[in-house]
Amino acid sequence: QVQLVESGGGLVQAGGSLRLSCAASGGTFSSYVMGWFRQAPGKEREFVANINWSGGATYYADSVKGRFTISRDSAKKTVYLQMNSLKPEDTAVYYCAAKAANYILKWRADQYDYWGQGTQVTVSS
Secondary structure (H helix, E strand, O other), rough: OOOEEOOOEEEOOOOOOEEEEEEEEEEOOHHEEEEEEOOOOOOOOOOEEEEOOOOEEEEEOOOOOOOEEEEEEOOOOEEEEEEOOOOOOEEEEEEEEEEEEOOOOOHHHHHOOOEEEOOOEEEEE
């Protein structure tokens, strides 16, 4: 069983930056593809980015490409989402997720095995 705890959310002005963290415990961290998703009020949960076990392969949603960067620190069992040039439309609850897999695809939300509780990101205009 893997537990995921997100942190780093908050309120920021448009154009600002935030870094989200997701600390994992339990399981073997290197066995999991790690992903970030977000869900805005009244909308479905959407894919943001994911990263393979080594950090050498990543996928991004088109809406965040060039602004967000996903990374992982295996020693700390932590995955990060650096968010720059934030826009009001980035406002959402951001979730960390883990999928047991030894290869990476742009997996759907329902294909992930474990989820964190989410952290709120609010971008004001």
